[in-house]
Amino acid sequence: MNLKRPGDTCWSSHYGALVNLIHMFSSVIDVIETIIEDGLYFNQRVEANILIGLLQTFQSMFDLHLMKGVLGISNELSQALQRKDQDIVNAMKLVDISKQHLQVMRDDGWNSLLEEITYFSAFNKQKLIRLAQFYPSDFSMVQVSFLDNQCETYIHDMRSTEEFSALKGIGQLAEKMVEMKKDVSYPLVYSSVTLALILLVATTTVERAFF
Incomplete structure (x- = not known):
């Protein structure tokens, strides 16, 4: 399992990157902690220390899981729109489904989030x-x-x-x-x-x- 490259700009790539980050979060934290303790350069250790502080805030956790939820809802629509042989009927159906799902998330999804x-x-x-x-x-x-x-x-x-x-x-x-x-x-x-x-x-x- 690998994190996606920043250059991958399609929505599905962003969604995959967020899912991977959540699954690998503990390993990412371990790596950053290793850099803080054993980094060769002072600036590198300082940046790692700042990064780990930001990653472990509630705001970062909230943003990460919120974006995973939003992109997960629209993932099928994103893939449908990127296919060369676009099926407009099904694509429009997915637009409606995504809108409905997002509305449900807005109305009732905050507690579960x-x-x-x-x-x-x-x-x-x-x-x-x-x-x-x-x-x-x-x-x-x-x-x-x-x-x-x-x-x-x-x-x-x-x-x-x-x-x-x-x-x-x-x-x-x-x-x-x-x-x-x-x-x-x-x-x-x-x-x-x-x-x-x-x-x-x-x-x-x-x-x-x-x-």
């Missing part, structure tokens, strides 16, 4: 630790230190366990951890995941109260 981002971020050790630090009543300083090491083992376990590869949403992640007794193996990680799930539900409830 937020859940997807939260689930995606849960694989990031620093984000889990930062979340725990915000809640000292739930995580003592000693537990936060333990969480740092526990996350390393948890992430390796997750990446090597096929049952976790097809999960969609942090709710399914929490359920699967209980089902496979990972909540017992990684109690601090599980507490962080459930805390993130509670915050997600609370945020959605507050939003519904105002809109």
Whole structure:
């Protein structure tokens, strides 16, 4: 699996690049961290440090998953318009379908998008630790230190366990951890995941109260 070259300008290439980036995100972060630690040049290390900070912000996660969703909806239409033997009837049908799908995403897709981002971020050790630090009543300083090491083992376990590869949403992640007794193996990680799930539900409830 490779990232697409910037010179590939068709929409399907952009969509493929975003999907690949999401699947390879942890590896991309690992490479950037290696550059920060072992880069030959100072400017290279500085740029890598800035880049990793930008990539791990909520705004970047939101933009990445939003664009994947939008381009995924219009991917079939994009491919149809690029074919030489264009079928206008089917192409126009795909235009209508894409518009309808985008409207559904606009009206009802924000909660699922937020859940997807939260689930995606849960694989990031620093984000889990930062979340725990915000809640000292739930995580003592000693537990936060333990969480740092526990996350390393948890992430390796997750990446090597096929049952976790097809999960969609942090709710399914929490359920699967209980089902496979990972909540017992990684109690601090599980507490962080459930805390993130509670915050997600609370945020959605507050939003519904105002809109």
